[in-house]
Structures are given as structure tokens and as C-alpha cells.
Amino acid sequence: MAEQQPxxxxxxxxxxxxxxxxxxxxxxxxxxxxxAEHAGLGVSSATIRNELAALEELGYLKHPHTSAGRIxxxxxxxxxxxxxxxxGGLRDTQRRAIASHYAEAILDLEEVLKGSVQLLSRLTQYxxxxxxxxxxxxxxxxxxxxxxxxxxxxxxxxxxxxxDKRVVDRPDAAVPATFTRAEAxxxxxxxxxxxxxxxRLLQLAAEGPSDEHELMLHVAETLxxxxxxxxxxxxxxxxxxxxxxxxxxxxxxxxxxxxxxxxREQDMLRVLSDITATRSALSVTIGGEHPTTGDxxxxxxxxxxxxxxxxxxxxxxxxxxxxxxxSAMASVRAVAKRLTELATELDQ
Amino acid sequence: MAEQQPxxxxxxxxxxxxxxxxxxxxxxxxxxxxxAEHAGLGVSSATIRNELAALEELGYLKHPHTSAGRIxxxxxxxxxxxxxxxxGGLRDTQRRAIASHYAEAILDLEEVLKGSVQLLSRLTQYxxxxxxxxxxxxxxxxxxxxxxxxxxxxxxxxxxxxxDKRVVDRPDAAVPATFTRAEAxxxxxxxxxxxxxxxRLLQLAAEGPSDEHELMLHVAETLxxxxxxxxxxxxxxxxxxxxxxxxxxxxxxxxxxxxxxxxREQDMLRVLSDITATRSALSVTIGGEHPTTGDxxxxxxxxxxxxxxxxxxxxxxxxxxxxxxxSAMASVRAVAKRLTELATELDQ
DNA sequence: CTTAGCACTCTGCCCGCAGGAGTGCTAGTA
DNA sequence: TACTAGCACTCCTGCGGGCAGAGTGCTAAG
Numbered sequence: 009m010a011e012q013q014p015x016x017x018x019x020x021x022x023x024x025x026x027x028x029x030x031x032x033x034x035x036x037x038x039x040x041x042x043x044a045e046h047a048g049l050g051v052s053s054a055t056i057r058n059e060l061a062a063l064e065e066l067g068y069l070k071h072p073h074t075s076a077g078r079i080x081x082x083x084x085x086x087x088x089x090x091x092x093x094x095x096g097g098l099r100d101t102q103r104r105a106i107a108s109h110y111a112e113a114i115l116d117l118e119e120v121l122k123g124s125v126q127l128l129s130r131l132t133q134y135x136x137x138x139x140x141x142x143x144x145x146x147x148x149x150x151x152x153x154x155x156x157x158x159x160x161x162x163x164x165x166x167x168x169x170x171x172d173k174r175v176v177d178r179p180d181a182a183v184p185a186t187f188t189r190a191e192a193x194x195x196x197x198x199x200x201x202x203x204x205x206x207x208r209l210l211q212l213a214a215e216g217p218s219d220e221h222e223l224m225l226h227v228a229e230t231l232x233x234x235x236x237x238x239x240x241x242x243x244x245x246x247x248x249x250x251x252x253x254x255x256x257x258x259x260x261x262x263x264x265x266x267x268x269x270x271x272r273e274q275d276m277l278r279v280l281s282d283i284t285a286t287r288s289a290l291s292v293t294i295g296g297e298h299p300t301t302g303d304x305x306x307x308x309x310x311x312x313x314x315x316x317x318x319x320x321x322x323x324x325x326x327x328x329x330x331x332x333x334x335s336a337m338a339s340v341r342a343v344a345k346r347l348t349e350l351a352t353e354l355d356q
Numbered sequence: 357m358a359e360q361q362p363x364x365x366x367x368x369x370x371x372x373x374x375x376x377x378x379x380x381x382x383x384x385x386x387x388x389x390x391x392a393e394h395a396g397l398g399v400s401s402a403t404i405r406n407e408l409a410a411l412e413e414l415g416y417l418k419h420p421h422t423s424a425g426r427i428x429x430x431x432x433x434x435x436x437x438x439x440x441x442x443x444g445g446l447r448d449t450q451r452r453a454i455a456s457h458y459a460e461a462i463l464d465l466e467e468v469l470k471g472s473v474q475l476l477s478r479l480t481q482y483x484x485x486x487x488x489x490x491x492x493x494x495x496x497x498x499x500x501x502x503x504x505x506x507x508x509x510x511x512x513x514x515x516x517x518x519x520d521k522r523v524v525d526r527p528d529a530a531v532p533a534t535f536t537r538a539e540a541x542x543x544x545x546x547x548x549x550x551x552x553x554x555x556r557l558l559q560l561a562a563e564g565p566s567d568e569h570e571l572m573l574h575v576a577e578t579l580x581x582x583x584x585x586x587x588x589x590x591x592x593x594x595x596x597x598x599x600x601x602x603x604x605x606x607x608x609x610x611x612x613x614x615x616x617x618x619x620r621e622q623d624m625l626r627v628l629s630d631i632t633a634t635r636s637a638l639s640v641t642i643g644g645e646h647p648t649t650g651d652x653x654x655x656x657x658x659x660x661x662x663x664x665x666x667x668x669x670x671x672x673x674x675x676x677x678x679x680x681x682x683s684a685m686a687s688v689r690a691v692a693k694r695l696t697e698l699a700t701e702l703d704q
Numbered sequence: 705c706t707t708a709g710c711a712c713t714c715t716g717c718c719c720g721c722a723g724g725a726g727t728g729c730t731a732g733t734a
Numbered sequence: 735t736a737c738t739a740g741c742a743c744t745c746c747t748g749c750g751g752g753c754a755g756a757g758t759g760c761t762a763a764g
Contacts, residue, residue: 705764706763708764709761709763710761712759712760713756713758715754715756716753719750719751719753720749723746724747724748729743730741730742731738733737
């Protein structure tokens with residue numbers, strides 16, 4: 009990472025880092041004097057002023073007004089984040105909180121995710137969010153069509169513990185025996201992956217007796233949604249109250265839009281998948297780097313978690329661009345790591 | 357309702373109603389002049405001032421400071437709400453929105469609830485919330501124990517379309533045949549209600565072979581949680597962004613606490629069950645009338661919905677004490693009515 | 705019982721001003 | 735050449751005073 013960023017010269021980099029850290033800490037625009045005193049560079053504030061002017065020229069800093077200190081731009085945060093060392097940054101209290109949170113074994117991945125999102129929001133004081141696994145590579149362990157009288161419930165259980173249900177109209181031609189036969193056929197699909205089972209079902213629907221036809225199509229449809237769009241219905245969000253904290257300087261209107269965005273799960277899912285598609289490990293999206301976060305002054309720190317070698321989901325935090333990136337990144341990294349261990353273990 | 361409230365005299369009542377309506381509309385403390393002009397009582401502002409002073413004495417109004425107008429106290433809102441006529445109050449646009457929302461038939465009650473909560477939040481501009489049915493009187497239509505390799509998934513499906521799952525440790529003594537036998541036994545419980553099935557399971561666990569013992573206890577436990585505490589996991593909340601709107605005068609800190617409370621589902625569930633336990637139809641809780649809403653300046657309007665004659669859940673909205681009660685009550689009443697129709701129809 | 709009239713109170717806002725923070729520049733120094 | 739001290743300048747912020755406005759509460763009269 010640190011190699012890819014434009015060269016700035018060691019001191020400019022140090023000054024920029026100092027501005028970011030001080031601004032994140034205090035929330036006030038940072039002046040040359042403060043940096044000269046605290047950053048330990050051994051130069052006077054006048055020299056710092058020259059550097060600050062240069063950094064502003066380069067687009068890393070900005071000025072609320074003439075006689076105020078500097079605050080970082082999105083690019084400034086970007087430079088800062090890219091210049092951070094790859095690991096570490098976890099405070100001892102955080103490390104302990106993580107350890108004790110996962111001390112109790114929970115077997116249901118969905119529950120684990122909910123807990124992890126809560127944990128992240130407590131660790132960082134931002135909002136936590138997670139995209140649970142979708143069902144592409146997972147084997148199907150159970151498919152059912154349950155006669156509910158006026159309707160039919162279609163149920164699919166995946167090997168990772170995923171359960172999808174849909175309630176659909178009862179086909180006119182269906183009689184009790186239809187369900188018995190259908191279930192027998194469905195039992196034959198166990199062990200196939202979702203896409204395989206879906207394909208096979210379309211075939212069965214075409215071949216099988218006409219009263220089963222419709223049922224099979226419903227099951228196929230259930231499997232299809234389980235593989236993609238339906239993830240939305242299961243996005244996990246927690247700790248949003250943190251975003252309303254006074255420490256976050258969001259204007260009321262921006263805050264409202266932020267909450268709206270968090271509720272439109274489709275949007276958040278697109279952001280997260282955009283993020284994790286481009287980068288394979290821990291990724292940070294800062295303000296305007298993504299259109300959705302841009303006009304919200306929000307940043308997202310997210311990391312994928314895996315089972316074995318395949319990525320099965322994403323977990324992260326949302327906070328203000330003026331975020332404690334060190335702590336957020338360390339927390340997300342650590343939680344994603346634990347999740348990967350857990351998921352790998354649960355699946356084996 | 358209107359009979360139970362303390363007698364005030366017609367004009368005092370009219371003045372109080374005028375203050376509430378004007379304050380809800382404008383958000384500004386209301387002065388005697390405004391009322392004299394708009395309320396159409398045909399008396400001068402001086403007379404109104406006397407009435408206002410009396411209403412303040414009685415605890416229905418308060419004064420931010422000497423030279424400001426009046427705003428209602430919680431008791432003031434209470435009087436206002438109790439004096440409202442029992443029905444009506446739905447605007448035409450709202451009526452149409454409700455009709456078109458339910459035009460498309462959805463069979464899954466859980467999905468219907470999510471949609472209804474969204475609908476309510478849009479209708480009222482507050483946050484919607486709902487407690488879905490628990491599983492006390494419902495017949496069990498399917499019970500399963502699924503061998504997931506290192507763990508076991510217990511699955512219970514209720515007749516209303518409810519699905520409960522739990523992932524538990526795989527008993528050491530279990531072999532594949534254990535699951536086949538267990539499922540056969542579980543099939544025998546179909547049609548029993550949750551408590552009946554639970555009782556029967558404890559019996560089966562005691563009688564049955566030892567390798568099934570543990571499985572049966574897990575199933576019994578799943579049924580138990582489905583009947584009570586577990587409801588928390590399914591509380592539906594929507595439109596919380598509305599609460600962050602500038603129109604709502606909540607201080608930042610109060611807003612944060614409000615969001616925290618909404619996230620602690622247990623708390624909200626207790627509030628809602630407290631509410632619906634005491635009143636059978638549409639109920640309104642205003643600020644300090646309940647400890648949880650008291651220091652949040654929040655009110656809750658909620659109504660139960662039923663299937664046939666039994667109450668199966670609750671739906672409502674949360675907003676500021678300075679709420680448009682007429683619109684909120686009408687919307688909640690109408691949505692609860694539709695839900696009752698739908699649930700009754702789905703269950704038959 | 706109601707009302708007109710009026711003195712009084714308190715807020716909100718505008719204004720101007722002083723203080724302060726921070727910059728940018730220039731000239732001098734290692 | 736790179737740094738620094740010094741200083742003029744800019745712009746925000748906070749504060750006090752004064753003024754207009756809203757609204758009350760009281761009194762006295764109808």
C-alpha cells in the first residue's frame with residue numbers, strides 16, 4: 009500500500025498524518041502551532057505553515073476559512089489510511105473484548121453475525137453492518153414443500169445453516185399425495201449446490217406429473233432468490249444509535265439521509281459488494297470515493313470473511329469520514345479474522 | 357373515553373384542543389391571540405388568557421417562560437387524545453395509500469408485517485414497529501432435526517407460517533439412523549399446539565432410546581423459546597430515519613437515547629406488551645405515562661391485530677409527544693384492521 | 705362574566721467591538 | 735538553500751447593549 013501512494017517527502021507525510029490524527033481526536037481545525045508542538049518534528053510553526061500550504065495545494069487539506077486551521081480532505085484521509093502500517097492498532101481493552109465475546113461458542117452463523125455486528129459497534133462507537141453468506145457454493149441439505157391449507161410453504165436449508173422460506177399459492181391441482189411425492193423427489197436433490205439443485209428442479213418440473221410442476225417451479229425460484237437478491241432481507245445492522253451521538257458532527261439533515269440509506273438495504277449491499285469486489289482484504293471507502301457515501305460525509309471500513317478459501321460474507325463499520333481509522337481498521341480486521349476461523353470451523 | 361375524563365367545561369376543552377392542534381402544527385408555543393383568532397370561539401384574547409391560566413393551573417399546559425405562549429403537558433395531550441372522536445381522521449391520500457399497499461396479496465405474514473411497518477412510517481412520518489405473533493395457540497405443522505455434520509439444526513414450522521430454527525451441538529451418541537427415527541417420531545406431533553407438542557416431547561425424551569433423548573430436549577427447547585422470549589429476535593422496526601428529521605425537535609442526545617431504546621428490542625417489547633395488556637383496542641402512550649418513553653419525549657400509538665378472535669400481535673408507531681395524534685391513530689387503526697382481515701384470511 | 709387597555713417581562717436578534725487564532729509573507733540567519 | 739522569527743492581515747467567535755416583538759397578567763370598566 010504505502011508504495012503505491014504518490015511520493016510526498018517524509019516531512020509532508022508526517023505533517024499530513026499529524027493533521028489527520030489531531031483533527032480526528034479534537035474535531036477542531038488544526039493549526040500550524042499545534043503541529044509544531046505535538047508532532048515532534050523539530051521545526052518551527054513557520055515551516056509547518058509552508059508544508060500545510062503545499063499540502064493544501066496538493067488537495068490533501070482544506071481550509072474552512074482564512075484564519076482557521078486545516079482539516080483533511082477525502083484524499084487526505086486516503087493518504088493517511090494508505091500510509092498506515094498493515095497490522096496492529098488494537099488497544100488492549102479491545103483485544104480483550106473480542107476474546108471474551110467469542111469465548112462462548114455459538115453454532116448458528118446468523119447469530120454469530122448479529123453478535124459480531126454488535127461487538128464491532130461497541131468497539132468502534134460507529135455502526136456495524138454485515139452481509140451474511142449467500143448460497144452460491146453451499147450444498148442444499150433439505151428442501152421441503154409444506155401444505156399449509158390455503159397456501160404452501162417452500163423451505164430450503166443450506167449446509168451453512170441458512171434457511172430460506174417462501175409462502176406461495178397452493179396449486180389448484182395439488183392433493184395431499186402431490187406433496188408426498190414432491191418431497192420424495194426433493195429429497196433426491198440433497199447434497200447438490202444451490203445452482204445445481206435449481207437447474208435439476210427446472211428439469212424435474214418439465215418431466216414430472218403436472219400437479220407437481222408448479223411446486224417444483226416455486227422451489228426453483230426459492231433457490232434462485234437465495235443465491236442473490238434475497239441477501240438484502242438479511243443484512244445485519246447494529247449500533248446505529250452511535251451515529252446520532254453528539255461527537256459525530258453530522259448536520260441533522262445529513263444524519264436523516266444517513267439513516268435512510270442504512271435502511272435501504274439494497275443500497276448498502278451494493279456499496280459493500282462494490283467495495284469487496286475490488287479489494288480482497290480489508291478495504292476502506294472514504295466519503296466521495298463512493299457515490300453513496302459521498303454526500304453523507306461517511307466512510308466504510310469493511311472486510312470479507314471466508315470459509316476455507318471462499319469468501320462468504322462481509323462485515324464492517326460505517327462512521328463519519330472523520331473516523332478513527334486505526335481503531336476501526338484494527339477492529340474490523342480482528343473480527344473478520346475470528347469470523348473466518350469460526351465459519352471455517354462450523355463448515356469443515 | 358370522553359366520559360371518563362375530568363369535566364373541564366366546554367370552552368376550556370375547546371381552548372385546550374386548540375392549543376394542542378396549533379402547537380402540533382407549528383411547533384411554537386401558542387399565545388392567546390392566535391387562539392382567539394383561529395379557534396372561532398367568539399371571545400377575546402383576554403378571556404382566552406384567563407382560560408389558559410386556569411388550564412395551566414390544572415396541569416394541562418405549561419409555559420417555557422413568562423412571556424411565551426403555552427405548550428401542552430403530557431396530561432394535556434392525554435385530555436386531547438381522550439376527547440377525540442372514536443373513528444375517522446384518515447386523509448384521502450392516506451386511505452388510498454393503504455388500499456394500494458394491500459392490493460398485492462402477500463401470503464407470508466412476516467413479509468406482510470414488514471410491509472405494514474414501512475407503510476405506517478410513510479403514512480405518519482414517524483417510525484413504525486410491530487411485534488409479530490408468538491406461537492402459543494398455533495398448531496405445529498412440521499418439526500425436524502437435520503444432521504449438519506458437526507452440528508444439528510432443529511427446525512419448527514408453525515401453521516401461521518412461522519419458522520424457528522436453532523443450531524445445536526450434535527449429541528455424541530447420534531448416528532444417521534438416530535435422525536431418521538427421531539424425525540419419524542416428530543412427524544407424529546403435527547397438529548398439536550406448541551405447548552402441547554413441547555409437553556409431549558419431554559415425555560418422548562424420557563421414554564425414547566438414549567441417543568434420541570438429547571435431540572428431543574433440543575426440539576422441546578426450540579418450541580419453548582418460540583412461545584415467548586424469542587419474539588424479540590423478530591421485532592420489526594421501520595422508518596427510523598423519520599425520527600431524525602429536522603421537524604422533530606429532539607435534542608441530539610435524546611435522539612441518540614431514542615435510537616438506543618429502539619435497538620434494545622426487549623425494552624420496546626415490554627412497552628408494547630404493557631400497552632396492549634391494559635387496553636384491548638387502539639392505545640396511546642404519551643411521554644411520561646410509561647417510564648421507557650418518559651425521558652425520551654416520545655409517544656407510542658399501537659393497536660393489536662388478531663386472527664379471528666385471538667390477538668396475535670401488535671403494530672404501531674413511535675413519534676414525539678408533539679405528535680399528530682389524529683393522523684397517527686387513524687393510520688394505526690386502519691392498518692391494524694387490514695392486518696386482522698389478512699391474518700384471519702391466511703389462517704382460516 | 706367578559707373585555708379593553710396597559711405595564712411588564714422575557715426572548716431573539718442585530719450591531720459593533722475586542723480578542724484571538726491562524727495564516728501568508730518578508731526578511732534575516734545557519 | 736532551507737529554515738525561522740516577526741508581523742501585518744483576515745476572519746471567526748464571543749460578548750454586551752439595545753431594541754423590537756410577543757405574550758402575559760392585572761386592573762378597571764361594561
